Amino acid sequence: MTEASLPVEPWCIREQGLDLENLAQMESLFALSNGHLGLRGNLDEGEPVAQQGTYLSGYFELHPLPYAEGGYGYPESGQTIVNVTNGKLIRLLVDDEPFDMRYGQVLAHERVLDFREGTLRRETEWVAPAGRHVIVRSTRLVSFVHRAVAAIEYEVEPVDGPVRLIVQSQLVTNEEPPEVDSADPRVAAALQDPLVADGQDVEQDGAILLHRTRASELTMAAGMDHDVECAGQYEVEHEAREDWARTTIVTVVRPGETLRLVKYIGYGWSATRSQHALRDQVAAALTSARYAGWDTLLLEQREYLDNFWATADVEVDGDPILQQAVRYGLFQVLSAGARAERRAIGAKGLTGTGYSGHTFWDIEGFLLPVLIMTQPDAAADSLRWRASTLPLAKARAAALGLEGAAFPWRTIRGEETSAYWPASTAAFHLNAVIARAFEYYRLSTGDESLERECGVEVLVETARLWVSLGHHDREGVWHVQGVTGPDEYTAVVDCNVFTNLMAARNLRAADEACDRHPDLATAFGVDEEERAAWRAAADAVHIPYDAELGVHPQCTGFTRYGEWDFHANTQYPLMLHAPYFQLYRKQVVKQADLVLAMHWCGEDFTAKDKAWNLDYYERRNVRDSSLSACTQAVMCAEVGHLELAHAYLHEAALVDLRDLQGNTSQGLHMASLAGTWTALVDGLGGLREGGERLCVAPALPEGIDRLAFRVLWRGMALKVEADHETVTCTLMARDGEEMPMLVYDEEVTVRMGEPVARPVRVPEPLLPEPPQPPGRAPRPAGRMPLALARSAE
């Protein structure tokens, strides 16, 4: 994918002409979601299509997990997101010829996903094979305000003469499933016609279909309702069968007239509520949406987003593609989280079936920090979901012979569904990352109610996990052995630095939370002995260090592993071309691991550590994960390699917009979309959540003239602007507030109407810019904006 297919614009992405080659990627990129309901960017008329997609957060089917050689504690059951009843389908016949852009002649076609409007607009000018000339316009939205509702305004206008139009607005269940990447025929079988019909109703202006999944036994309802406007006479008919419902409108429209249809779509699902209740719930959602009407839905959507952008927008002057990407990323992060409301946010949001719709540490580690700073209520709901799965996590820990809670590496409902334990069960750092997200939320929002509501218990149970995972050696040093850190090319190791530092923080956070909430501590059975054990472990944590090289091995012995032969292995990602056996025992890194520790646990490293470690791992990191570039951007910026940071920033930013991983077709990479913000704000902006104070330390590369970002901090809205000379911090919200913060290492207090400005300090790198493995250097950012700036004009 290139600029040609997606021109660079500041507030939208735009498709011009139908790109059949990149159909699947465009379906993902043009997806709309509010976190509860997600619609892939499929064409209104249903075809051509790469993968139909309508998803409800938390709605999944179970399937067996096969093992040729099983093991104790292996999960037996997988969970996979289901493509539910498709409500966005509107077929059109023009004088009996089906509207299909593969036939006839497309005179013009454009789709625009607008980040401020929250809509997907489409306009297609088409000449049917028999010569009839029409313009089809549609505007689609998934409402941020009405959680269960999507709506489509659909218009057809004849150009050169009267046409007979037949519009078939539909609900369709059990569409052709996507291809499943599994050797087990039962996985594909679970997705073949996953929904069993439970009933259907034809309503006044539409229909409702009721279904349930076979194994997970989740019920759902989907309904549609219509407003039709047409100058001439028209007829409407409604039908419903088990797996489809159809509202058919027949009319003749003359040039200058328009057939206009507004379709309201409502969804509901439940694991417990009756079909009756669900039917009523969907009917109510439709009534409410129709009562508001299309224009109000559109207006509410705009207002919701205006509010969001007012305190979340990031401006990047001089690098238009980054400008587009960071806003696209924020829009999609918001879309994934806004109304997820105590359901898991998938690593691909609700934009595709990649990773079976599972949530991973991507969410707490990479997405929530962005939401916490921009839409904290949504972040809180996501954390509430995690906490709600504590009983399952405690059961999992017990099954593993551990104390406390062990959250699942990948899941939809909360059960562990990973089939390869070295890269899942062993990756216990997830638990510390969840604990960090609770702390990040508390410190950034100042809201301690979430901690009281559920955070303390999460901190306590994860601390218990760590104590049972680690042990003190004969010198009294505390080790965590046999675990896997973030780098999935090195697994089941001793004392992964990232894991150990995060575990120590988790233990201390739990201890401090018990100080703040002694009643809860007592309720959870925490006594002083237990807290002393937490502190003892944290204080004695082992952080391996290779004094000869002056760097931290990412785990014990890592810097003494054999070197990887980058010249003999030139096909990426390496995991598709080399066995785990070889990857694990060599100094080759899939993604930031020790470097991520330097970002999230920065205080545990000196400036020299950071420079030397970055230099060491840059040479060995192949970035086979989309979770790497954003972290590398942050740490390159911190140690003063601003141009390299800029290059990584571009890579993080373009993962989906340029399909850099080659799998955007399966859904968007939410962590990388969030990572664009992180790379800009934490990286070039130098933002750190420093406990009681926010810290910023901007420094820009050559190719960026000005960076301005907005964050929420303890109920206040701060704007930070920096160019190459000056950084200015401005409080945007209510009078009388003041925010103490660090600019570089200077303590300042920003007050309403009293922006603080300081000269920019550019960090002096201690070492020259490091090289990457052959062929794995990021594309320099300098060249791209030049080329793209033209296309953006």
Place this chain on the structure above:
Amino acid sequence: MTEASLPVEPWCIREQGLDLENLAQMESLFALSNGHLGLRGNLDEGEPVAQQGTYLSGYFELHPLPYAEGGYGYPESGQTIVNVTNGKLIRLLVDDEPFDMRYGQVLAHERVLDFREGTLRRETEWVAPAGRHVIVRSTRLVSFVHRAVAAIEYEVEPVDGPVRLIVQSQLVTNEEPPEVDSADPRVAAALQDPLVADGQDVEQDGAILLHRTRASELTMAAGMDHDVECAGQYEVEHEAREDWARTTIVTVVRPGETLRLVKYIGYGWSATRSQHALRDQVAAALTSARYAGWDTLLLEQREYLDNFWATADVEVDGDPILQQAVRYGLFQVLSAGARAERRAIGAKGLTGTGYSGHTFWDIEGFLLPVLIMTQPDAAADSLRWRASTLPLAKARAAALGLEGAAFPWRTIRGEETSAYWPASTAAFHLNAVIARAFEYYRLSTGDESLERECGVEVLVETARLWVSLGHHDREGVWHVQGVTGPDEYTAVVDCNVFTNLMAARNLRAADEACDRHPDLATAFGVDEEERAAWRAAADAVHIPYDAELGVHPQCTGFTRYGEWDFHANTQYPLMLHAPYFQLYRKQVVKQADLVLAMHWCGEDFTAKDKAWNLDYYERRNVRDSSLSACTQAVMCAEVGHLELAHAYLHEAALVDLRDLQGNTSQGLHMASLAGTWTALVDGLGGLREGGERLCVAPALPEGIDRLAFRVLWRGMALKVEADHETVTCTLMARDGEEMPMLVYDEEVTVRMGEPVARPVRVPEPLLPEPPQPPGRAPRPAGRMPLALARSAE
């Protein structure tokens, strides 16, 4: 199972009465095989049955290996042994009532597997439900002399009046398959009716059935031929269909008369030969067997075994159950290997479908050393099979990004079929164990022709593997990282001591072989640089040592792992009750690992090392593998814990005879059966293959009065006898020979007619007898012989 079901006798195992509870175990224990053809000890009449079993070495079916999460280099295809056409089935109707021991009345029933005769004799006195009283006798053998032939002598004698007898002698294909332990329905499907009919012929006195497997496309033929003797008139009829053939004999027999049937059964299979050729091959085998006749078959079998026992027998005075067990073990080891002839010997021989019939390192590591000392030609053939798979092993190494050859962890034909790489692909020590077997053969037999024929290439290609697996660190020390040693409760580790020592030996052996065969070295492209690299690696090999504890960690860091909580985990085997994650990171050992290194690489350890290491690992080894007790017996004996050695000896000896692992039903544990010999001969006898000289150092525990064993050494037959006072070495073969050897550390030369006698030296233990994990101490041997001696009288 107890002495009651299998009384203790020196030269046989005996079943008295039909034990329906232990039917499956008895089928395994009473199995007959010559290494090419194996018959489970199923009753002649087919039922009751636990698992029907007729196996041809190397004859298997393919099935897909499923992975919920796959990885590069994972084997896609599994291989599983197939229950082929059953030729041992002889049904009997007594006055129209089917002979079935579950009905009517069994007055007496006995089966005897005789180690000297090589037969399974059966005699059953039975009263049919309607009152007819008959005696049924059968003798079954699988011929060591005629590789493709089994035969059954079958007699029926009425006791109390004339009876009408109908005998149905059968061939039956596609019997009810065993239950498959796999989550994947396709594995079971592959074993449901695995054979497709290719034709059938009714012959003069029997029939032949032709079949093929679906996926592996191996063709087979099974035939039967009959001699009938009967005083009165009888009629015979032969029929054949796709999946069965039947020879029916009808007659009336009076008291004092006997219906006698001799059934000759022949088998053949091929991956390349035509069905025509196979049919003729089986017909020829049957003709040859029938030409010899039953008595000759019986005589040849006896002669074959007399020859074997003459130079292989082990006598154990004072411990009758050990006496029985070591002979049973030798008999079954011989049966597994005698005529395998360039096919893989399965870990369960041809006695059941356990481990899908796969061969493992069990064979080269534990079984071949016994065969080399007792039946070296069979051992040579097994090594030839391994060498014949070099092209597959080289392809596997290349797929793993390695040089040389990587032999499969488990296979039938030669392809890797393990689905869990940390306990298979990573267990590269197998390759050094194969190299050791070639060296063991060469040094013990003095035969260098096998090395020339194929051994050099195996040594060279495995040496190449090791060099590509290891690397020199910055201090010049050579490491092998990321591999798994014998202990499967500790996986993917750095510098497993066993692996590293064995790798170094492999490298040196390859280097020395190139000295002996410079022409072959040149032919395989070995130059001086390569050999220098082999020596450099071997000389610099890293052997981790924990100086504080004075023990060798079995791998880097092992003695610093957390301790296993033996009190919290009391269900064994642990792998069925705890996740790999926990087992791997704790100091808990499944089976001898460092202790095995001390047996096989004894010169690399001091006496103090051995005592301290044994003490350390005894406390942590739970013996969840049948490959452990025999090695522990050997090392306990060496360091002077003779009573503990005796206890382990019993455990190794009784794995199958008392079903100690609970899975004898699936087939016999060949390595443990061989291990009984090893524990006695290497353990109490102190035998070591010391390069140019054999070494013995006998010392007996209290419960054993006298041990005598025979071994072949460079074409000579040596008998070593020891009691508590004297050890005597006697050369048993031709005049003029002499054997230099070590008795304890004294160099002696044994000549024909000049036995060497020396006083026994009992080793003085440096440490007290170590304890085992709670509940895992072996049952003391002292008590058993007393109780059993009575039952043996």
